[in-house]
Amino acid sequence: MEIAIVLFDGFTGLDAIGPYEVLSRVPDATVTFVASTPGLVRADTGRLAVQVDVALADLPAPQVLLVPGGPGQVAAMTDQVLIDWVRAAHRTSTWTTSVCTGSMILAAAGVLDGRRATSHWLALDRLPEFGAEQTLERVVFDGKVVTAAGVSAGIDMALRLAAFIAGDEVAQGIQLMLEYDPQPPFDAGSPTKAPDAIVAKLRSRSRFLRSG
């Protein structure tokens, strides 16, 4: 099983590496990072660069495609090579997936038309502009299209995918190898749980997410 993770400049590192870490451990699956142009792809912080050896054109029909988000998503939505690849790969995929604002890229490719989907909470209300039905769930399955909420939600999505692909026992084994027994020090991981002042502050700073 070929699993392609699409990178682009300005992606958010954990959006991609969380699912990579889970899906790499699915038996008989190969995870490949792909990009419009092979070479170093730099994450949104400017402090992380991942080497991509495979062009989108060289992996046209993966069984699973996964699109991360990040501030670079705005530019990626206008990368016609990337959008055309997503649209074409989705036709033959078993699972078409995104993390965070990667769902905006799926939307730009028409993948979310008429589907329930999620995104980073700060970008969620833009999904209807692309014909999708927004929902504040952490992981949303709609047929073969699976979208995850912001950044860390990709780990939960990938474990659920691993269970669909290889069974619950395999997924539990992966969870145990990654010692994924989360104990966040605060209960502030969702806009419905974080203090109102912190939610408001992040909303006021988030205009970059809305410029796409």
Next chain:
Amino acid sequence: MEIAIVLFDGFTGLDAIGPYEVLSRVPDATVTFVASTPGLVRADTGRLAVQVDVALADLPAPQVLLVPGGPGQVAAMTDQVLIDWVRAAHRTSTWTTSVCTGSMILAAAGVLDGRRATSHWLALDRLPEFGAEQTLERVVFDGKVVTAAGVSAGIDMALRLAAFIAGDEVAQGIQLMLEYDPQPPFDAGSPTKAPDAIVAKLRSRSRFLRSG
């Protein structure tokens, strides 16, 4: 504040990228990936390569140093440049930290002598060989030395560090930006919670972790 994340061939991607994603968002902090030899550093799967531009020698005294784990930790423990760097950097650090079997590298540098520490659950019982006191907690603070359990535990550790460095509100804001409201599909993330058969199967396969 300089935060150095030490990479070596065979590191586990999420060990490093989880904390990177959290700590990059601490105000006035800079996260830098460092390695014995700059260049592409390949993760344990062989499918992820991170470009490292800064040699250990060029960042001798970060305020925070973080050592991830992974199968490559066995070879890293014999990399004298790396071990000497950890020992020296620890003398002047504010926080000396590890994720997963990265604690074995701290141990090899003498950092854990007489301290409480944790590691990946499959490697935990090796810590006493290095003079450390093992504990199956997810994140262990002992003075300025902080160790996290396997792989995903680095995210929880980094959020706690962010709170110490920049305050609870900043850490909560980071948690919200990363939408870290974990909802794992199974409760199998620790050897005390996973089904016995899965724990036993992973133990039987884990001899590589014990060869160092």
